[in-house]
Amino acid sequence: MSLYTLLGALEIGLIFALVALGVLISFRILRFPDLTVDGSFPLGGAVAATLISAGADPFSATLAAIVAGAVAGFVTGWLNVKLRIMDLLASILVMTALYSINLRVMGRPNVPLISEPTVFQLLQPEAIVDYVFRPLLLVLIVIVAKLLLDWYFATQNGLAMRATGSNGRMSRAQGVNTGWMVLGGIALSNGLVGLAGALFAQTQGGADISMGIGTIVIGLAAVIIGESILPSRRIFYATLAVILGAIIYRFFVALALNSEFIGLKAQDLNLVTAVLVAIALVLPLLKRRLVARKAG
């Protein structure tokens, strides 16, 4: 595997680390199975790419993508909290609706970004080549996102959100408006995913209507892989774990697809994902058995 493919894997891994942070908030912290991400990821990409190709400043376009993702998440939360639609179903409804909305936003199935400026091009110094600079900037973005989440979940408000997912009845008895916490949390989660979509479009040469397919599976894979290598319920380590999980996941995918002797091709991506997640799920069990055998 060349340095170029390695850096490419790191680049996509870091973008999906943002998705993984979002999935951590919905699935793990709020225990809300949210599939909206399959729609909010391409929504972020669509909004950013369409705005940029219309001449907007890439920074404002990226910000707009975050807001769009958050609004999508808010709608899912609203359907669940206010209209009492089951959480999973509410997210599927929004995901389905977003497919049409994304087509509307773009006005066609894809919006290429070839010569248009992106946040990466605007910030890139002369001395660094683009395929090195992109992962560098992404590392910075992911670290900032991680630290902001760590900070938030240590505040009174963030603690109330964690409590909401852990024990809703007790949280209400402590005066937490759990409905609003779910709304805010799912919005925050999908805002992160919208950001990931916007950055994906700006690194991969544009937005495409099909770019969201399987986003949730990759996000969950990252969370599960992260948890199996760094099991901890502390927020600092939990956020670190899912970021590492996303990078490791992309690294193994690149390894599998680029090793000539295995003979895997790009169309085998989903198969590789499933196998990786299965391995990550079984890993803790194998570890326990190994420990038990040593002890016995």
Added chain:
Amino acid sequence: MLDARDLHVTFNAGTPIETRALRGMTLAIPSGQFVTVIGSNGAGKSTLLNAVSGDLVVDSGRIELDGVDVTRQPVWERADRVARVFQDPMAGTCEDLTIEENLALADTRGGRRGFGRAVKAARRDEYRAHLATLGLGLENRLEDRIGLLSGGQRQAVSLLMASLRPSRILLLDEHTAALDPRTADFVLQLTVRIVAEHQLTTMMVTHSMRQALDVGERTVMLHQGQVVLDVSGEQRKGLDVPDLLAMFERVRGEQLSDDSLLLG
């Protein structure tokens, strides 16, 4: 103080399994009084408790806490007035959070939760001092997940949490029923101490007649969604479990004969 007037709650109204859980329940508890509530299954103990906490909305009637009408307020909105310990030790604490995080959550009960640090260094010392009074060694385990604690320990922490902030009423929902006898006794003694220390207005629902007479200063018996017996002071001092049982049987008997009159 609690002032509950003419509460009515009917479950599954209009169906064959219709249950009239509260039928004109009226109960006033003056400030600082410790009331124990007993009654057989289906007497309306839990329903009354859930109505006061806000978990359940009454069909009719009025609930006031210190003169403020809370009848229509959801649980989280009246949480600044109501402290609560659940029957299930797992229900009153967040197992994924640490001991200090649970205490911090209770420390802001009913208050505004902004973006300040949840566990403040200054408060941490206070939590440690509170935990030390339990005599369980928990003061050295502030950063342990509360899920690692036993049921009795968690219930003791729940009691602490309920008394961190002032409340208009403390609701205890058979909070020793799920514990082994020794631990139950420990938690009960702790309850008595904390209630006395903070002079809390308290309503304790219990299955045990012994417990109902041993602690508190007033005992209320519920039957078919109403208060049928209300003893305090000298009258209560002379009572023993058999007396209470006899009273209970008499009340039930009367109720039966009432029904037979109606049917006849």
